[in-house]
Amino acid sequence: MQEKGTISIHTENIFPIIKKFLYSDNEIFLRELVSNAVDATQKIKRLASLGQYNGELGNLQVEVAFDKDAKTITISDNGLGMTADEIKKYINQIAFSGATEFMDKFKEAKDANEIIGRFGLGFYSAFMVADRVEIQTLSYQEGAEPAYWTCDGSTEFEIGKGIRETRGTDIILYVNAESEEFLDKFKLQGILDKYAKFLPVPVKFGTITEQEPDGEDAEGKPKTKSVEVDNIINDTNPIWTKQPSELKDEDYLNFYKELYPFSEDPLFWIHLNVDYPFNLTGVLYFPKVKNDFEISKNKIKLFSRQVFITDEVKDIVPEFLMLLHGVIDSPDIPLNVSRSFLQADSNVKKINSYITRKVADKLSDLFKADRAAYEEKWSDIGLFVKYGMISEEKFYDKAKDFVLLTSTDKTNYTLNEYKEKVSAEQTDKDDQLVYIYTNDPAKQDSFIQSANKKGYDVLLMNSPIDNHFVGQIENKLEKTSFKRVDADVADKLIKKDDAPAHILTEEQSTQVKTIFDSAINKPAYKVELESLNPEELPVTVTMDEFMRRMKEMAAMGGGM
Numbered sequence: 374m375q376e377k378g379t380i381s382i383h384t385e386n387i388f389p390i391i392k393k394f395l396y397s398d399n400e401i402f403l404r405e406l407v408s409n410a411v412d413a414t415q416k417i418k419r420l421a422s423l424g425q426y427n428g429e430l431g432n433l434q435v436e437v438a439f440d441k442d443a444k445t446i447t448i449s450d451n452g453l454g455m456t457a458d459e460i461k462k463y464i465n466q467i468a469f470s471g472a473t474e475f476m477d478k479f480k481e482a483k484d485a486n487e488i489i490g491r492f493g494l495g496f497y498s499a500f501m502v503a504d505r506v507e508i509q510t511l512s513y514q515e516g517a518e519p520a521y522w523t524c525d526g527s528t529e530f531e532i533g534k535g536i537r538e539t540r541g542t543d544i545i546l547y548v549n550a551e552s553e554e555f556l557d558k559f560k561l562q563g564i565l566d567k568y569a570k571f572l573p574v575p576v577k578f579g580t581i582t583e584q585e586p587d588g589e590d591a592e593g594k595p596k597t598k599s600v601e602v603d604n605i606i607n608d609t610n611p612i613w614t615k616q617p618s619e620l621k622d623e624d625y626l627n628f629y630k631e632l633y634p635f636s637e638d639p640l641f642w643i644h645l646n647v648d649y650p651f652n653l654t655g656v657l658y659f660p661k662v663k664n665d666f667e668i669s670k671n672k673i674k675l676f677s678r679q680v681f682i683t684d685e686v687k688d689i690v691p692e693f694l695m696l697l698h699g700v701i702d703s704p705d706i707p708l709n710v711s712r713s714f715l716q717a718d719s720n721v722k723k724i725n726s727y728i729t730r731k732v733a734d735k736l737s738d739l740f741k742a743d744r745a746a747y748e749e750k751w752s753d754i755g756l757f758v759k760y761g762m763i764s765e766e767k768f769y770d771k772a773k774d775f776v777l778l779t780s781t782d783k784t785n786y787t788l789n790e791y792k793e794k795v796s797a798e799q800t801d802k803d804d805q806l807v808y809i810y811t812n813d814p815a816k817q818d819s820f821i822q823s824a825n826k827k828g829y830d831v832l833l834m835n836s837p838i839d840n841h842f843v844g845q846i847e848n849k850l851e852k853t854s855f856k857r858v859d860a861d862v863a864d865k866l867i868k869k870d871d872a873p874a875h876i877l878t879e880e881q882s883t884q885v886k887t888i889f890d891s892a893i894n895k896p897a898y899k900v901e902l903e904s905l906n907p908e909e910l911p912v913t914v915t916m917d918e919f920m921r922r923m924k925e926m927a928a929m930g931g932g933m
């Protein structure tokens with residue numbers, strides 16, 4: 374019984390087009406075919422557990438093999454298999470409808486890169502690397518006949534009686550001339566490592582030699598012998614699929630090392646685990662930030678049911694958390710649509726705010742549980758927290774309770790603690806709190822000393838983000854303004870009662886001031902007499918804070 378037919382498809386010869394445009398990403402054929410094989414395996418397991426299949430399950434695994442001489446790559450499984458009718462339905466109609474859909478999307482998309490790599494072309498992606506694809510399959514159903522199908526990527530196919538003797542499916546790719554690079558052990562191993570490393574069913578790729586105990590030698594020492602064992606390339610049970618309660622710190626650290634060999638240990642991690650209103654699991658790590666802020670972005674890997682999809686998670690993870698590392702797995706993230714659609718997707722939005730909330734909760738827990746340990750990590754996490762407070766309203770609302778302000782004397786304060794600390798001394802006539810800060814403690818040291826002497830505290834705000842951060846909290850905190858320590862702050866504050874009186878008369882003071890004023894000759898600067906004690910600073914020259922900010926803005930290229 375041999376049958377020929379035509380696949381009903383609207384677009385003739387879509388194959389050359391797909392092949393051309395997907396060329397850079399053609400390795401995803403393996404991801405697609407291996408995940409189909411995994412699906413088929415999971416399905417037979419489910420049928421067995423439902424009592425709808427009573428045969429032996431056997432050793433359920435997927436195998437990838439290649440033959441350099443025959444120029445074939447074969448993906449085999451002992452899953453549920455297909456009957457000839459099912460091939461017609463699932464391969465001729467469904468698989469190829471995936472390809473037509475791809476073409477439609479492709480025509481819509483302005484930028485080909487928007488979809489390439491994200492779109493699961495499914496079974497059809499085999500034609501990116503193969504001139505001809507063959508299926509040999511035997512369905513689990515009682516009395517099923519082995520079936521065979523082949524197609525050369527045109528709309529013509531051939532279907533008939535197959536040769537497979539055991540339940541399951543072989544997909545055989547006759548690799549085309551341009552894709553012979555895939556007929557290579559290291560190449561295939563690399564692709565499998567990338568996409569299949571955490572698939573839920575064991576994936577075998579060749580064998581490896583292992584040493585096995587083999588009795589004792591004449592002197593009674595243990596002997597070993599070499600044995601060939603299956604090379605299983607994946608970890609079927611990665612930590613994000615487990616319950617946090619099953620896991621120890623060590624497990625999280627080992628997994629981190631597995632994902633990012635040679636990295637320093639992370640500061641802490643967050644186990645994501647939610648199934649309503651969307652399904653999402655994962656583990657996010659806070660990496661140790663290097664001093665030079667050389668932190669690589671795009672370190673989060675996105676999976677869908679343990680199949681690696683991409684490490685471009687820009688649209689799923691809030692921008693300020695892009696520096697995190699780890700994995701996210703969600704079957705609810707649409708992968709086959711363009712980026713603009715993704716940004717508008719309601720699941721993606723919910724996932725985004727869920728992650729933000731979890732990160733805020735984790736930081737809050739750490740802060741409450743062990744303040745000292747939290748402060749120790751502050752130099753690493755401060756950047757995330759401040760960036761998050763600037764960019765996400767919801768994060769600000771939580772983080773305002775655990776963000777730390779660091780004084781020039783190295784003490785850390787929460788916003789509330791700091792307010793408490795300085796409100797008595799640093800309030801001006803209008804009852805406004807004035808927070809004094811430095812962005813260059815070395816250069817502004819004399820100003821810091823002089824402020825401290827008057828009983829004022831000076832905050833350290835010298836990280837790259839602090840400029841924006843100061844602006845942000847100034848907007849958020851009521852009746853609070855920030856002044857740089859070299860600005861004209863002091864005289865605006867209510868002075869301490871015990872501040873030493875000047876020994877100069879008012880007239881003498883005016884004279885000294887006039888001398889300095891005319892020497893500087895710039896109206897934006899202000900001269901103030903401090904003290905006549907030879908060990909202290911006699912005069913400070915400050916600049917009006919408003920003028921200073923205007924100047925800074927002008928230097929940055931004007932305007933807001």
Ligand code: ADP
Nearest residue numbers: 409410413454463464467468471495496497542
């Ligand atoms: P999808 O996996 O998204 O359904 P594919 O194009 O990858 O789309 O596959 C189409 C269909 O072909 C699958 O849904 C499945 O029914 C069938 N199929 C593909 N590969 C196998 C396989 N190895 N074993 C059994 N059925 C398969």
Ligand code: MG
Nearest residue numbers: 405409495496
């Ligand atoms: Mg598929």
